Amino acid sequence: MDVDALRAGTPGCRHRIHLNNAGAGLMSQETLDVVVGHLRLEAEIGGYEAADAAAERRARVHSGLAELLGGRSDEIALFDNATHAWQAAFHAVPLRAGDRVLTGRNEYGSNVLSYLHLARRTGAEIVVVPNDASGQIDTYALAGLIDERTKLIGLTHVPTAGGLVNPAAEVGRIARAAGVPYLLDATQSVGQFPVDVEEIGCDFLCATGRKFLRGPRGTGFLWVRSGILDRLDPHIVEIESADWDGARGFDWVPGAQRFATWELNHAAVLGLGAAVDQALNLGLDEIGKRNSELGDRMRGLLEDIPGVTVYDLGQRQCAIVTVKVDGVDSAQVVTRLAAEGVNVTSTVPGHQQFDTEDRNPPPLIRFSPHYYNTEDEVEHAAALIGAMVNKPL
Incomplete structure (x- = not known):
C-alpha cells in the first residue's frame, strides 16, 4: 500500500491529523x-x-x-x-x-x-x-x-x-x-x-x-x-x-x-x-492488515501512558481505540487535540445503553486511525495525550 500516494490523493491529510474515521473518513x-x-x-x-x-x-x-x-x-x-x-x-x-x-x-x-x-x-x-x-x-x-x-x-x-x-x-x-x-x-x-x-x-x-x-x-x-x-x-x-x-x-x-x-x-x-x-x-485484506497495525500501535502507545485507561473489550480488536484520561474531561481532551490539529471524538453513554447498564463506562476519547494515517501521526497524538496527563488544566 502506497501510503504517500493515498495521502497525496486525500485533501484532508494536508492540514489535519484525522483520527476520527469511525465518525467520518476523509474522502479522496x-x-x-x-x-x-x-x-x-x-x-x-x-x-x-x-x-x-x-x-x-x-x-x-x-x-x-x-x-x-x-x-x-x-x-x-x-x-x-x-x-x-x-x-x-x-x-x-x-x-x-x-x-x-x-x-x-x-x-x-x-x-x-x-x-x-x-x-x-x-x-x-x-x-x-x-x-x-x-x-x-x-x-x-x-x-x-x-x-x-x-x-x-x-x-x-x-x-x-x-x-x-x-x-x-x-x-x-x-x-x-x-x-x-x-x-x-x-x-x-x-x-x-x-x-x-x-x-x-x-x-x-x-x-x-x-x-x-x-x-x-x-x-x-x-x-x-x-x-x-x-x-x-x-x-x-x-x-x-x-x-x-x-x-x-x-x-x-x-x-x-x-x-x-x-x-x-x-x-x-x-x-x-x-x-x-x-x-x-486497494483490497480489503490489505486495508484490514494496515488498519489492524495502526490500531494496535495506537492502543499500545496509550496503554503505556500512566494515567490513561484503555476501555476496549473482546478477543479481537480493531482500529477503534477508546480511552479515559485521569483528571481531564473527555470532551475537553477532544477540544485540546483539535487545537493541535488532531481530529478525534468522544463517546456518550446514550449511544450504547446496554453496555452502560453493565459496566457504566464514563465518556471516552475515541481514536480511529485509517490506512492513510501514518505511524508518526499516531505517535504524535499519543504524545499529546501524555502531555495532558502531565500538565492537566
Missing part, C-alpha cells in the same frame, strides 16, 4: 470529483436528466457493494444512512407480543431505541445476551437463550464506543442452526476490514458510506439475503419498492429493491460508488 479527491461533477451536471441539465445520464454508473454502485460484501447486486438497497437501512430490515420482521429479539450488550444506541419502541408498541420481549469474560457477546449464552419464541437475532459487529470485534460468524452459525433471522449492523466494520456475508451467515447487513469506506455523508445501504424475502413484510411501500396491480393492490418488486425509496441524493450515491471502487482496488 477522486470521490470528491465524482460528487461535485454530478452536482454540476444537475445544475447544467436538470436533476432527472443527470440521473438518466448516470444510470449505468448507479447500477455499478449496487454491483460494487455486492462485490464488497460477497453478495449479489439484487440483494442491495440504497439508503440515506445506515440507521434507516437497519430500521427497514428490523421493522420488516413480523413481531408481536410474546416474540423475543436477542441482542448484545454492545448494540448501537439507535438500534436499542428501536428495540425499546418495539417492546412498548407490540409487547415483544428484548433479551440482552451477556458478554463473555473478554467482553464480547457470549455465544454459548446466546445459543442457550434461543427458543421457539425467538424471531430475530440483532448484533452490532463493531460497537461505536470501543475496539471490540464481535464474533459475527459464530453468531451466524448459531442463527442458521436455529433457523432464526440474523441482522448485523456492520456500520463500523465495512471498509475497515473484510466483511463477507456468506462467511458470516447473516440474513441482513447494514452499513454506511461515510466511515471507513470514505464515502460522502448521507449514504447507507442494506444487504438482504434473497432466501429470506418471503418471510418479510417491509414497513414502507412506495413507487420504487412496489408495482400497482391495476386494481386495489400491489406487488413487491424483486429482490432487496423492495426496501428502497425512489428519491436519493444521486451525487452522493455516485460518490459512494467511487469510494467502494477505491476500497476494492
Whole structure:
C-alpha cells in the first residue's frame, strides 16, 4: 500500500491529523470529483436528466457493494444512512407480543431505541445476551437463550464506543442452526476490514458510506439475503419498492429493491460508488492488515501512558481505540487535540445503553486511525495525550 500516494490523493491529510474515521473518513479527491461533477451536471441539465445520464454508473454502485460484501447486486438497497437501512430490515420482521429479539450488550444506541419502541408498541420481549469474560457477546449464552419464541437475532459487529470485534460468524452459525433471522449492523466494520456475508451467515447487513469506506455523508445501504424475502413484510411501500396491480393492490418488486425509496441524493450515491471502487482496488485484506497495525500501535502507545485507561473489550480488536484520561474531561481532551490539529471524538453513554447498564463506562476519547494515517501521526497524538496527563488544566 502506497501510503504517500493515498495521502497525496486525500485533501484532508494536508492540514489535519484525522483520527476520527469511525465518525467520518476523509474522502479522496477522486470521490470528491465524482460528487461535485454530478452536482454540476444537475445544475447544467436538470436533476432527472443527470440521473438518466448516470444510470449505468448507479447500477455499478449496487454491483460494487455486492462485490464488497460477497453478495449479489439484487440483494442491495440504497439508503440515506445506515440507521434507516437497519430500521427497514428490523421493522420488516413480523413481531408481536410474546416474540423475543436477542441482542448484545454492545448494540448501537439507535438500534436499542428501536428495540425499546418495539417492546412498548407490540409487547415483544428484548433479551440482552451477556458478554463473555473478554467482553464480547457470549455465544454459548446466546445459543442457550434461543427458543421457539425467538424471531430475530440483532448484533452490532463493531460497537461505536470501543475496539471490540464481535464474533459475527459464530453468531451466524448459531442463527442458521436455529433457523432464526440474523441482522448485523456492520456500520463500523465495512471498509475497515473484510466483511463477507456468506462467511458470516447473516440474513441482513447494514452499513454506511461515510466511515471507513470514505464515502460522502448521507449514504447507507442494506444487504438482504434473497432466501429470506418471503418471510418479510417491509414497513414502507412506495413507487420504487412496489408495482400497482391495476386494481386495489400491489406487488413487491424483486429482490432487496423492495426496501428502497425512489428519491436519493444521486451525487452522493455516485460518490459512494467511487469510494467502494477505491476500497476494492486497494483490497480489503490489505486495508484490514494496515488498519489492524495502526490500531494496535495506537492502543499500545496509550496503554503505556500512566494515567490513561484503555476501555476496549473482546478477543479481537480493531482500529477503534477508546480511552479515559485521569483528571481531564473527555470532551475537553477532544477540544485540546483539535487545537493541535488532531481530529478525534468522544463517546456518550446514550449511544450504547446496554453496555452502560453493565459496566457504566464514563465518556471516552475515541481514536480511529485509517490506512492513510501514518505511524508518526499516531505517535504524535499519543504524545499529546501524555502531555495532558502531565500538565492537566
